[in-house]
Amino acid sequence: MDRHIKIIATLGPGTETYEAVKELVESGAKIFRLNFSHGGREFFAKMVEIIRRLEQETGLTLTVMQDLSGPKIRTCDVGLGAIEVNKGTEVLLGTPEKFEKTDEPFICLDIPELFEGVKVGDPVALSDGMIRFVVKKVEEEHLIRLEATNSGMCPPRKGITFPGTKTPLAPLTEKDKKDLATGMELGVDVVAMSFVQKPEDICNLRAEMIQYGRRIPIVAKLERTAALECLDDIIAEADGIMVARGDLGLELDLAELPVAQKRIINACNEAGKPVIVATQMLLSMVNSPMATRAETTDVANAILDGTDCVMLSEETAIGRYPGEAVRFMRKIAYQIEAFMFESGLTKTVGDREKEHPSTFLAHAAAMLAGKTDAKAIVCHSTSGATTRILSSRRPKQSIYALSTDPVVRHFTNLSWGVIPAEPLDVIEDHQERAEVFVRQCPDFKEGDIAIVTAGQPEKGKSVTQTNVVKLYEKLAKEVS
Template identity: 90%
Template sequence: MDRHIKIIATLGPGTDSYEAVKELVESGAKIFRLNFSHGGREFFEKMVVIIRRLEKETGLTLTILQDLSGPKIRTCDVGLGAIEVSKGTEVLLGVPDKAEGVEEPFICLDIPELFEGVKVGDPVALSDGMIRFRVKKIEDEFLIRLEAINSGMCPPRKGITFPGTKTPLAPLTEKDKADLAIGMEIGVDVVAMSFVQKPEDICNLRAEMIQYGRRIPIIAKLERIAALESLDAIIAEADGIMVARGDLGLELDLAELPVAQKRIIKACNAAGKPVIVATQMLLSMVNSPMATRAETTDVANAILDGADCVMLSEETAIGRYPGDTVRFMRKIAYEIERFMFESGLAGPATDKEKEHPSTFLAHAAAMLAGKTDAKAIVCHSTSGATSRILSSRRPKQSVYALSSDPIVRHFTNLSWGVIPAEPLDVIDDHQERAEVFVRQSPDFVEGDIVIVTAGQPEKGKTVTQTNVVKLYEKLAKEVN
């Protein structure tokens, strides 16, 4: 059985060679994340060259995901050193000027905009949420008094968040714009935008792309409560979604995070948009060849929830066992997907049929594949939309998505159960393209039943919606 879940591997110092990336591909990773919060142009260029080389050597579609940093909100250093706090300790948080003459513990934050709208009782999280505070008093415009909820050390230059408040900083920073220019130049396939709060953020990134003559898909990373409040609008505007559980887990009460994950995934499945679950999925495997039981269950539950992709970060970027980690994640996927199909848990996010004929035909193709126990579904999908609809129905069969557009092929690689492929352009008839692909592909043998979907353009037209569903059998004389 083909594994339908897609594995994203983050590249870093632990996987910066041809041999290391090749092992990740052979282990089951087909999507590679370049984290622009770390590393420079030279490293990213090197990784793109390696990935494209492996793409040619293996014949697989390998997708490169550029992950933009977004606004990094960190405390500053005014020479006061680290502060040790205990539960109940009061500290001051203010802009650098407020540190003069202060005898109380002081945390510096040189971003005045972040003080706007802060209220008494609001939570504040420092050092990736390790230290939690509550706002006790607003001393003046750029100085607030905090009370520690737990104990720990507060060194300077650590990340700080104001959970639940809308951040006034634009998610597309000057650094992101410069990094986007690098990504466009070296040829990334997909861009992930950090700290998206509203659909307009996606529009701003798309407008920035236009000047480079490329329009590639955008993944919105959901890390703010404000994003959850605009979830449907963001899903409608973005091409895909990432459940970025690291920062989202700082915004929410941790007990609320699993439900938020399920709601986001359910909404993406219903909209036919690919959704990625990320952060600490197999974190213990950074230093250990074995995952924990909780991590194993976490990966399995993300797949059960309906994720299209599961992502590895430190595990493959700096971990000691990157190949082992991908292989173990793939093994989890094999077991949980087999259970889903055996138990009937795999299926569409909603039974509500769309009114558009092409969408209905895609649904019918998935149903026909199940009823006939077909080997696969092959769709000619110029824009990739049909393959995403088919994916959202969660068929047992793999969906071969034929498109002449490399941008489309690399993006359909993010959808559950979809295998991108390039058709023969010398054939104009889209249905015939799909049938020729079946005849020539070594993945199919004599007697295999394949469900073919295609859009047959009318005379004088080059583009059309899916309007053909056909049950096709590969015959003996067609075997190459």
């Protein structure tokens, strides 16, 4: 049985050689994340070159995803060093000029606009949520008094968040714009946007992208509660979604995070948009060759929830066992997918989506594949839309996604169960292209049945919706 879940591996110091990336590919990773919060242009150029080389050598579609930093908010250093706090300790949070007027414990934040709208009782999280505070008093403009709700050390230059509040900072920073230019020059396939709060944020990134003459898919990273309030609108505007559990876990009460994950995945499945679950999936494998039982169950449950991709971050970027982490994740997928198919637990897209004829045909193709026990579904989809609808049906069979557009092929790589492939474009008829692919592909043996879907353009038109579903058998004389 093919593994349908897609594994994303973050590249970093632990996987910066050709041999290391090759091991990740052989272990099952097909999508590679370049985290632009760390590393420079030289490193990213080297990684893209290695991935493209491996693409040529293996014949696989390997997708490069650029992950923009977004407005990571950090405290500044006023020379106090790390401040030790205990539960109940009061500290001041203010801009640098306020520090000169006090001798109390002080945390500096040099972004005045973040103080706007902060009120008594609001939570504040420091150092990736390790230290938590509550606003006790607004002393004056750009100066608030916090009370610690737990104990620990507060070093300078650490991330700080105001959970539940809308940040006035735009998610596309000047650094992101420069990084986007680098990504466009290097030829990345997908861009992930951090700290999306509303659909307009995605439109702004797309407008920025157009000046480079490329329009590639955008994955919206959901890390703010504000994004959850307009979830459907963001899903409609974005090409894909990432459940970024690191920062989202700071914004929400941690007990609320599993439900948020399920709701986001459900909405993406309903809309036929690929969804990624990220952060701490196999974190113990950074330093250990074995994952914990809780991590193993977490990965399995994300797959059961209906995610298209599971992502490794530190595990492959700086971990000691990157290949083992990918292989173990693949092993979990093998077990849980077999259980899903045996138990009939695979999800299906909602009835409201069946109203469009091409969507109904995709639904019929998935159902036909199940009833005939077909080898696979072969979908010729110019835009990739039908492929994504087929994927959302979660058929047992793999979906071969044929498209002559490399942007489409690299993005369909993010959808569950999809194997991107390039058809022979010398053949004009899309249905015939799909049938020739079955005849020539060594994955199909004599007597294998493929369900073929295609959209055959009318004369004078280059694009159409899917309008053909066909049961196609590979005959003996066709064996190449």
